[in-house]
Every structure is written in C-alpha cells, then in structure tokens.
Amino acid sequence: MTRTTEAPALDIAQFVPGLAAYASTTVRLHPRPGSPGPRDSHIGGPLAWPAAEPWPHCEAPDCDQYPGEGPGSPMVALAQLTAADFPEIAFPEGTDLLQILWCVGYHCCAEHAPCRVVWRRASEVTEILEEPPVPDLEDELPGFYETYIPRPCVLHPERLVEYPWLWELPDDLRARVLAWNQDEDEYEELSTAPGFKIGGTVIHGSAPTGLTCVACGAPASLLLQLDNGEGDGRWCAVEDRDLVYGTPEYEHAYTPTGMMIDVGPGGLFACSADPEHPVHFHRQ
Ligand SMILES: [Zn+2]
Ligand SMILES: [Zn+2]
Incomplete structure (x- = not known):
C-alpha cells in the first residue's frame, strides 16, 4: 500500500x-511496523551487518551506559537505506548501502547523541550477523531508554x-x-x-x-x-x-x-x- x-x-x-x-x-x-528483511530499506529492522565485523558499542565518556572499561552499550539499529530505493542520497563512490546506528544511553552533554554511520557495498556482505548484541536495560527505568529504540518498520x-x-x-x-x-x-x-x-x-x-x-x-x-x-x-x-x-x-x-x-x-x-x-x- x-x-x-x-x-x-x-x-x-x-x-x-x-x-x-x-x-x-x-x-x-x-x-509502518512490519518485518523488514536484513537486505531491505527500513527503520529499526535487522541490518546486513557482516558476521565477521565487530558490532559498534558506544564509548562516549558522558554515556551512562559506558562504564569506562570494556565495551560500552551496544548501539541500536536506527535505519538501513539502499541506493536502489533512495538514489537521492549521496552515497560515497562504490557503496550502495547506508546503515545508521545510535546509542540509547543517556548522554549529559549531547544535544547530539552518539551515532554511527556505515556505508557499504551490499554485495560484499555475504554472511550476515544473526544475533547482534542488544543493550542491557534490565535495571533501567521501564520505558525510558526503550523510547529511543525504533520498532522494526517497513518504508x-x-x-x-x-x-x-x-x-x-x-x-x-x-x-x-x-x-x-x-x-x-x-x-x-x-x-x-x-x-x-x-x-x-x-x-x-x-x-x-x-x-x-x-x-x-x-x-x-x-x-x-x-x-x-x-x-x-x-x-x-x-x-x-x-x-x-x-x-x-x-x-x-x-x-x-x-x-x-x-x-x-x-x-x-x-x-x-x-x-x-x-x-x-x-x-x-
Ligand atoms: Zn552512549
Ligand atoms: Zn565536510
């Protein structure tokens, strides 16, 4: 539709x-909420993230989810956009897949929350990471950080x-x-x-x-x-x-x-x- x-x-x-x-x-x-696939353009769905590549974690010093030692909180998939669906995006030469992740932790100084933008060539991602790490929000106030995590949506x-x-x-x-x-x-x-x-x-x-x-x-x-x-x-x-x-x-x-x-x-x-x-x- x-x-x-x-x-x-x-x-x-x-x-x-x-x-x-x-x-x-x-x-x-x-x-709209749905079940986008890892190769699709979407908000909040699964990314075509290479199985062999480390998942990004937030290491902003002002992040309340970053203990300052070891990895911080795993970042969350915000959007994935393909050049085929969005030719108006200025993809860097040789890339056709845009992945955007961000941290759902609280950042005291951030009018700009930490985000990670990755440009890829989709065909180079042969084996997709099956289960990316997710932030541990068990001890957090219900609903506080979750509102920064988008539901998977088709576009x-x-x-x-x-x-x-x-x-x-x-x-x-x-x-x-x-x-x-x-x-x-x-x-x-x-x-x-x-x-x-x-x-x-x-x-x-x-x-x-x-x-x-x-x-x-x-x-x-x-x-x-x-x-x-x-x-x-x-x-x-x-x-x-x-x-x-x-x-x-x-x-x-x-x-x-x-x-x-x-x-x-x-x-x-x-x-x-x-x-x-x-x-x-x-x-x-
Ligand atoms: Zn953070
Ligand atoms: Zn510049």
Whole structure:
C-alpha cells in the first residue's frame, strides 16, 4: 500500500517572491511496523551487518551506559537505506548501502547523541550477523531508554516538494512570508514535512540552523529526520484518514516507530561536500 500526502491547499511560492529558489525535494519514508528483511530499506529492522565485523558499542565518556572499561552499550539499529530505493542520497563512490546506528544511553552533554554511520557495498556482505548484541536495560527505568529504540518498520517512500522552516529562511524572505500570512502554523502545513524523511529541511524546532561539517566547514545538510510522530492535518497520509483513534492501526500510522525523542524531532546531518565526513545527530 502506498502512502500519499495531500497536496498543499496552495503553492506558497506563487505568493512569496523568491521562495521558489528554496524549494527542495524530500522523501517521506512513511514507516509502518512490519518485518523488514536484513537486505531491505527500513527503520529499526535487522541490518546486513557482516558476521565477521565487530558490532559498534558506544564509548562516549558522558554515556551512562559506558562504564569506562570494556565495551560500552551496544548501539541500536536506527535505519538501513539502499541506493536502489533512495538514489537521492549521496552515497560515497562504490557503496550502495547506508546503515545508521545510535546509542540509547543517556548522554549529559549531547544535544547530539552518539551515532554511527556505515556505508557499504551490499554485495560484499555475504554472511550476515544473526544475533547482534542488544543493550542491557534490565535495571533501567521501564520505558525510558526503550523510547529511543525504533520498532522494526517497513518504508513507503514518497517524494514531494517542500520549503524550509520559517526560521531557516533569510530574514528578508521570512519577512515576505509573514507579510503574506502571519500564521506560522499555516506556513508549516504548506511547507515542511514532519515525520521520518530523507533530505529537504528539518521542521520547526528540530535542530539549530546553519549547521556546518565539523571536518571541513562545508554546510551540513539533512540526511535523515527523526520524529516522534508522522504529523496530522495535511501530513496524515490520505490512506490513513479513516483510522479510528485508539486502535493499533491508528497508533501505527501516527507514531509508527514508537520513538519518543525528548522534546521533539531531530536530524542526522551530513557534510554537503563529502559524504564520508562525520554525520551528526542534532536536536534542539
Ligand atoms: Zn552512549
Ligand atoms: Zn565536510
């Protein structure tokens, strides 16, 4: 089943001179709980991780799951994306599989949680690790760390044009938007997609603006937006409009991954000049 975003009620670029230049294509992932395979694109599913390769562990010194000796907490699979499904991702030469993991521990200093981004050639992974290690959360508060672990979800990619969040626009352009319509919520409904998506720009409150690559200073661009929910109003997929509040189907459509990322969404940002430069997670 495909998932479709309702077309905007109007194209704001027709009303705001100069905005058209800021249009970009984003790919809404529309994750839904399911059983993705280890070779598939997914959120929270099994990775095609080579059996012979050590699984990444968090060794951030401020991680409450890292004792400072031995390995820290095993990282958790956040997403796996293939070049075949997502040609718009800037895969480094010779790779066609992107794997993203992160640590679900608490990091006192982290507006950016530790994440690990691995680029591979899928055909080189012949024997897949059957049972990756999982974080030991037995002594932890129930539900605290689990909200950082996504449910396995299959994806229903949908490409659409969006415009940046209001406060990412240059001052004069933002003034023009507000002169046209002072309702920021209405602008958001017409412009920037919430939920899990690839590319485009982050939604309201999800990250500081003007991020740059720590390695080379080039502008950082949104690789993957993570969000607690998929949004409502226009952003609720047309196919999901008749679901009944309180049912599992409704929950799976509105909050498919079951994640609760603190105050709101966040994003993984990659260097716009070199995809192999470090990728960072940011939230506000
Ligand atoms: Zn950690
Ligand atoms: Zn860079």
